[in-house]
Amino acid sequence: MTYQFEYGTVSNPEDAQQLGVIINQCFNDPSPSSWQTYSQDIVGLENFRIVCQAGKIIGGLAILHMGQWYGCECVPMAGIAAVGIAPEHRGTGAVFELLKLTLKELYARGVPLSTLYAATQRPYRKVGYEQAGICCSWEILTNSIQLSDRTLPMQPVIPICQETFYNLYHQKAKVTNGHLDRNHSIWKLVVEPRKESEDIFYAYLIGTESQPEGYIIFTQKREENSNLIYIRDWAVLTAAAARRFWTFLADHRSMVKKIRWRSSTVDPLMLLLPEQTNNIRFSEHWMLRVIDVSQALAKRGYPLGIETELHLEVFDDLLPENNGKFVLSVAQGRGEVTKGGRGELQLDVCGLAPLYTGLFTPHQLKFAGKLEAKATALLAATQIFADLLPWMPDHF
Numbered sequence: 001m002t003y004q005f006e007y008g009t010v011s012n013p014e015d016a017q018q019l020g021v022i023i024n025q026c027f028n029d030p031s032p033s034s035w036q037t038y039s040q041d042i043v044g045l046e047n048f049r050i051v052c053q054a055g056k057i058i059g060g061l062a063i064l065h066m067g068q069w070y071g072c073e074c075v076p077m078a079g080i081a082a083v084g085i086a087p088e089h090r091g092t093g094a095v096f097e098l099l100k101l102t103l104k105e106l107y108a109r110g111v112p113l114s115t116l117y118a119a120t121q122r123p124y125r126k127v128g129y130e131q132a133g134i135c136c137s138w139e140i141l142t143n144s145i146q147l148s149d150r151t152l153p154m155q156p157v158i159p160i161c162q163e164t165f166y167n168l169y170h171q172k173a174k175v176t177n178g179h180l181d182r183n184h185s186i187w188k189l190v191v192e193p194r195k196e197s198e199d200i201f202y203a204y205l206i207g208t209e210s211q212p213e214g215y216i217i218f219t220q221k222r223e224e225n226s227n228l229i230y231i232r233d234w235a236v237l238t239a240a241a242a243r244r245f246w247t248f249l250a251d252h253r254s255m256v257k258k259i260r261w262r263s264s265t266v267d268p269l270m271l272l273l274p275e276q277t278n279n280i281r282f283s284e285h286w287m288l289r290v291i292d293v294s295q296a297l298a299k300r301g302y303p304l305g306i307e308t309e310l311h312l313e314v315f316d317d318l319l320p321e322n323n324g325k326f327v328l329s330v331a332q333g334r335g336e337v338t339k340g341g342r343g344e345l346q347l348d349v350c351g352l353a354p355l356y357t358g359l360f361t362p363h364q365l366k367f368a369g370k371l372e373a374k375a376t377a378l379l380a381a382t383q384i385f386a387d388l389l390p391w392m393p394d395h396f
Contacts, residue, residue, distance in 0.1 A: 041188070059085035066078075070357065077114065078106050133178040133357050314349060
């Protein structure tokens with residue numbers, strides 16, 4: 001059976017209400033106020049896209065315009081969130097049509113990348129997304145931290161606002177592949193409790209007020225008859241700040257049993273712990289789609305000291321503008337992209353995503369059947385995309 005769909009924007013309050021009912025059901029959130037907060041205060045109704053059948057809204061998604069850091073350069077990126085299709089219309093191809101037309105719109109607007117968290121990966125792989133980075137949640141018993149360095153002061157921050165932490169976060173994000181160049185909506189989630197939440201946020205600068213070296217933002221929760229600290233956001237820029245970070249948390253041990261925070265699966269912050277008492281609670285991959293191959297490769301940063309060329313051939317069933325051969329010339333940390341070349345490394349747009357971010361090496365992707373390449377092209381790709389493991393603390 002062939003289904004006909006229409007794609008569009010939320011144009012009136014009735015559309016917003018219909019979409020909210022669908023999204024709330026998809027994400028098991030019965031609160032109308034929650035949808036109102038998310039759609040109006042966090043995302044903005046103008047940033048939702050809907051799919052309709054016979055004039056009736058049957059699903060939608062949110063677009064979060066921001067950037068993502070790769071190789072110390074910020075690449076414009078559209079985050080996709082709140083993807084939902086009414087249950088009676090699932091399996092009809094509605095989500096494919098919604099994602100396809102969203103990506104075509106983003107390409108026309110010159111957006112090079114898109115990133116999302118997937119409840120299930122297969123629908124997103126069909127439109128060119130692939131695993132590209134990590135979001136990892138850690139846990140540690142407070143009394144096992146056993147660090148005691150109070151050289152740096154801790155400065156309470158009241159009121160908590162994005163401006164206080166922006167520069168510190170920016171310094172951390174710039175050198176961390178996959179970190180977001182957060183927009184106002186993401187910062188709002190970091191520094192402000194939801195209206196319907198009873199959480200209290202606490203924030204501290206690490207170091208002097210005039211020369212901070214890091215920060216921590218957290219809540220305190222009760223779980224299984226014990227207290228825990230959940231770190232919502234953090235940045236440490238020096239070894240002294242890292243030691244103070246752990247000491248500050250250890251000083252809660254009389255009342256707080258556990259600490260939870262988000263980080264990479266491999267993080268130098270862990271090297272300061274005297275024992276490996278920290279455990280991963282969960283780890284998931286976020287997915288990335290290269291929307292514009294030329295722009296994405298040109299805007300990314302690359303390792304200094306490398307001067308080489310990579311001859312690519314890319315296949316993209318959804319966006320034909322990305323099909324063909326490209327030459328990526330890298331020098332002085334920058335990339336230049338031209339059409340043509342020998343096409344010595346062949347891959348589809350799905351395989352390009354984890355190569356681009358550095359989640360997997362070219363040899364690992366070849367092993368998984370995600371690319372084919374000559375030995376010289378594999379060597380060039382390894383040099384070009386040799387970088388830090390991509391991760392982000394934000395979930396959207």
